[in-house]
């Protein structure tokens with residue numbers, strides 16, 4: 001009995017240890033993806049391009065991931081993937097890596113994305129050139145576009161360039177956009193879009209919302 005209890009205890013100790021080490025492995029992997037130091041350095045170099053000093057928190061990434069809609073053959077496009085935390089959340093939610101195209105303008109970040117997101121299609125380039133960057137078989141076969149580029153910081157005409165680029169590759173689909181604003185980060189009527197706040201979380205710095213913008217019919 002003692003032996004059984006002891007081995008039971010040992011077993012649960014081992015299980016606890018195992019769970020603990022797999023948790024810390026997960027945390028280690030998460031940290032390798034998010035790479036807050038690289039993010040902070042890029043923010044210091046170009047705050048407007050980054051729009052945030054740290055990567056999106058897991059709670060926000062999970063909320064973005066659960067708003068992704070696609071049929072099995074459709075692709076997901078992510079603009080401004082940064083260090084890949086949103087991409088990782090979408091993969092963890094079941095998106096096959098070969099169905100994900102991420103676009104990132106910063107060379108070091110694109111290299112990092114290739115390293116931490118095996119199988120994902122990483123494109124280093126300017127999202128405003130999306131039509132030229134995406135292969136023809138992807139254009140028009142997109143279920144969801146996630147825009148991580150901080151559009152709120154841009155003048156109207158520049159916002160329009162991004163919106164037009166997304167519309168050109170995913171006609172009628174619209175896009176998901178996350179933001180720290182209390183109200184819509186985009187003047188959606190001026191862009192002839194409808195807007196819906198799909199998610200909000202206080203568990204991000206700063207607290208953030210996920211918006212879905214769709215072209216007006």
Ligand SMILES: C[S@@+](CC[C@H](N)C(=O)[O-])C[C@H]1O[C@@H](n2cnc3c(N)ncnc32)[C@H](O)[C@@H]1O
Nearest residue numbers: 050051055056080081082104105126127148149
């Ligand atoms: C707010 S960060 C978001 C990063 C990541 N998605 C996250 O949630 O942590 C914005 C990202 O957009 C990228 N970016 C800015 N302008 C871009 C552009 N024109 N084309 C592609 N990426 C761009 C920046 O380099 C940066 O990685």
